[in-house]
Amino acid sequence: MPESCVSGGSCNTDISLSLNGSHPRIEDGVVTRDICGASFWNGSVDRFSHIRVKACPGDYYVYELVKPQYGCSAYCTAAINSDYDPCYNYNILDNYWRNTLNYWYMYGYISGHDDARVEWDGWYRFYINGSSAQMPEWCFSSMSCGGYSSLWLDGSHPQLEDGVVSRDVYGSVNGQCSSYRSDPIQVKACSGNYYVYKLIRPKPSIPVPVYCAVTFSTPNTDPCYNYTSLDEPWRATDNSYISNMCDYNVNWNGWYRLFYNGQSVQMPESCVNSGMCGTSNPLWLSSPHPQREDGVVTRQVCSSTWSDCCGYRSHPIQVKACPGNYYVYEFVRPLLCASYCAEELSEV
Known part of the structure; x- marks a missing residue:
């Protein structure tokens, strides 16, 4: 509804009814607003009865309309003013x-x-x-x-x-x-x-x-069929030899699929002790892998220290479950000298 009185004869009626005041915000809940009406015959503007109004999620309003009290009258409508919508004014x-x-x-x-x-x-x-x-x-x-x-x-x-x-x-x-x-x-x-x-x-x-700000790229092609294979046995969660491998020094580019001696594997979803995966700071996912119907999702990456399973939080990565029971990962440079871990594949 318009938020100020409109000319009489508008809205295809003799007495045009509109709000006498602004609409509420979502946090205001249900509010009461006066209705004003302008007459086509004499141009006078009068305050009519009240109605109740509520702002709703999704940028729209609902009104508890009542029967007008005078003559041939009708409630008016107007396009929602997007000038005040921050999605178009930023x-x-x-x-x-x-x-x-x-x-x-x-x-x-x-x-x-x-x-x-x-x-x-x-x-x-x-x-x-x-x-x-x-x-x-x-x-x-x-x-x-x-x-x-x-x-x-x-x-x-x-x-x-x-x-x-x-x-x-x-x-x-x-x-x-x-x-x-x-x-x-x-x-x-x-x-x-x-x-x-x-x-x-x-x-x-x-x-x-x-x-801070972060951007995630939208793949131009399906990463399930456009990935780089990463087969490095030292990434295994049971590899306790600390060679201080650092994925921080790798020029990561695109999506990757993990292998161990030719067998498809995945990142672990639970704590990996410090000193495993060929590094002092092993990287693992702090939440489960997605399902195939989830598409591309974002997952937080944790790094174990000597005293805390998630002593460091590295930059999150994107993950996708693929047909054929495997996952692909968009690896990025971690925040410190650390390495992405790999373990036996669970059911996708």
């Missing part, structure tokens, strides 16, 4: 240094970026080198993303039908995932498979904070 934030793959030891100790010094205004959409990106939903090492305290979302992104939601923001500092908690921000999922964020200045108690 600022572009394209900073290569916000990438979670930007580690301090790759480009200098600290790049000096500090989002606590930025005058944030309105909604933002992340890009990395022109590719759409999003904030990470996982904890990872500090001193990434061009700053010192790496900021990430505590919780998953919303669905389209959720509308605008609030999410807490944490900062990773000195190897601790949630050393600092900043103020929450608003997030919205948009048609076209992207998100917008109402970014605010992080708490000043967080040292040199930066909002």
